[in-house]
Amino acid sequence: MRVYFNGMTVKIAEYMLDDQIGYVLRRVTQRHLAIFSEAIPDVTTTQFAVLARLAEAGPQSQNHLGRAAAMDAATIKGVVDRLVRQGLVDTAADPDDRRRLTVRLTDAGVVLFNHSVAAALKVSRKTLEPLSPAEARQLLQLLIRLT
DSSP states (O other): OEEEETTEEEEGGGOOGGGOHHHHHHHHHHHHHHHHHHHOTTSOHHHHHHHHHHHHHOSEEHHHHHHHTTOOHHHHHHHHHHHHHTTSEEEEEETTEEEEEEEEEOHHHHHHHHHHHHHHHHHHHHHTTTSOHHHHHHHHHHHHHHO
16 A cells, blocks of 8 residues: 655555554553553662662672663663662672672662562563463563564
């Protein structure tokens, strides 16, 4: 199908936005973010990912933490800075390499994370709610293959 816009041909049938993976993933992400922010209003999903990685693996360099949480250097720095201001993590220079910053959960960060785990699991369930359990598992497996 072709339509005309300002005298130019637009090839609509060749590119339908609703059929594009990036568009669909963005819409799913927007839905998930809305569910998350309602359930866990104290932190963003990105901040929660950092708290979760620190809870899983313990203190680590900011650089390693960024890679572990799938964030570039600028993003992880901003996230860590905000979490420091909230009192949820603290940082210290690595004694072996003063250029390296080590990030760790504070007591407040541990408390917030522990109190949010049940809500975070519920957020994942609610995000996947339109799917059967088998479909939800399959979707997660397929998305992991794309990473």
